[in-house]
Amino acid sequence: MAQLDRLAATVPAEAGADTLPPLRLHPQLYEISTLPWLLRLGKQLGRSIGISDVPHTEWERLRALGFDLVYLMGVWKRSPEGRRLSRSQISLFKRYDECLPGWTLNDVPGSPFSIQAYEPDPSIGTWDDFDALHRRLHELGMRLILDVIPNHTGPDHHWITEHPEYYIRGTLAQYRVNPGDFFIAENSSGGAEVIAYGRDPNFAPWTDTAQLNYFNPGLRAAMVEQIRRINEICDGARCDMAMLILNDHFHQTWESVLGSTPTPREEFWEEATRLFPNFIWIAEAYSDSEWALQQLGFNFTYDKRLYDRLRDGFVRDVYLHLKADLEFQRRSVRFLENHDEARAASVFGKSRLPAVAVLASTVPGMHFFNDGQFEGFQKQLVVQLSHAQEESADPEIQRIYEKVLTITDSPEFHNGVWKLLEVKDTGERTNSDLIAYRWSDSSGQKLVVVNLGASNSTGRIYFDDNVLSGAGLRFDDLLNDRSYERPTADLKRWGLFIKLAGFGAHIFDVKSIA
Secondary structure, three states, rough: OHHHHHHHHOOOOOOOOOOOOOOOOOOOEEEHHHHHHHHHHHHHOOOOOOHHHOOHHHHHHHOOOOOOOOEEEOOOOOEEHHHHHHHHHHHHHHHHHHHHHOHHHHHHOOOOEEEEEEOOOOOOOOOOHHHHHHHHHOOOEEEEEEOOOEEEEOOHHHHHHHHHEEEOOOOOOHHOOOOOEEEEOOOOOOEEEEEEEOOOOOOOOOOOOOOEEOOOOHHHHHHHHHHHHHOOOEEEEEEEEHHHHHHHHHHHHHHHHOOOOOOOOHHHHHHHHHHHOOEEEEEEEOOOOHHHHHHHHOOOEEEHHHHHHHHHHHHHHHHHHOOOOHHHOOOOEEEEEOOOOHHHHHHHHHHHHHHHHHHHOOOOOEEEEEOOOOOOOOOOOOOOOOOOOOOOOHHHHHHHHHHOOOOOOOOOHHHHHHEEEEEEEOOOOOOHHEEEEEEEEOEEEEEEEEOOEEEEEEEEEOOOOOOOOOOOOOOOOEEOOOOEEEEHHHHHHOOOEEEEEOOOOOEEEEEEEE
């Protein structure tokens, strides 16, 4: 709880902090793929625009939807060499075809995770532009999140020639055996270096990147300085593949190249989070690394496991997942899509959306939404492309999200006490598809019930005596615009009877009847 209490009680010292409210404990984040978003806005406005030209109404719209954080993905200077590779790798073309039929080479600016420098991409803006945006968002009560890409750089980053020791270097013999794991680069003296491609050991190397060496003290110091500069124009960072540079993980991946290089005494993330205590640290995390990263100072870590269980329909696993340590859950990032995942509309379909959207928006933790998700877009934007095929928004999906976001902006969902409830069987043995929980604070209480099954489900929910203090309870279903009243005696004896259609949901505002 200490990390979240600290964030709630403090704000960064940069411009606008005096007007910025404390960050809510369960904040809402909106991800924007910056370059495609600017191109789309520019097309609507009839002119090319950068980040400084975005109409103020766009930021006001996000604030009106209840967002605390805006994550601008892909603002750093893309690698020209990475772009060349993105345009020439045949293995990527099928994904391009699916995302943007009829694409051309000019539609491929390259991956925003293959960067030439931690400088704003000239097509997006300047340091001054981001400083101004930072202050503008603060004035609206929102915070700005940008990328930190710790594991690798583009293959033409200036460190390649100036500081090749910052990278994992191999030998000519290793290159001859595994040419797909390394590339040859020139150094500043005119000599040559064998540099490893960046990689996750579970996948093939990313051949548009160069692998940084986190067992090198100079690299660690240099990356801290990059973060220090980023810290001046934003409030936090989404750290790409954060688990890859944990000491044990890094050693296991690169043992054959590191040789006898000593393991650092301290984890890099422990040092970085200590040096920037008011930064909001968000880790993209997999491979059961989430808890370790939270202990090293990350305020929030991706919860891919919940996404997988919702996607695959394992209701019992979802329920058990929500029984995990509450502190861990408060620091988990809940999402139905992001730039790495397929679009929620294509994964879950319109029929499952009410249940999964309500659950992902109302459980403890950070609630993460992606640009285009509310419109029900089906095409996942491939990160190497500048845009996807145009789609029309689905009004029904838009209405669902807008209603859920309006309801979940209530203080109970962000500052209240959360409790997972047991749903009892009614005799029909369908209660196992129902998940229910309660939020309560001084302003009131909310009861959420979702049916993650495809068929009708029934169950009974019993309340603690402190909830049943009046003559009865009134349940106003904010999602479905219906109201119910139940006497206290009946609730004590029979509980609250719930019947929900497949993939249905309730969000009740619960009040005592005098």
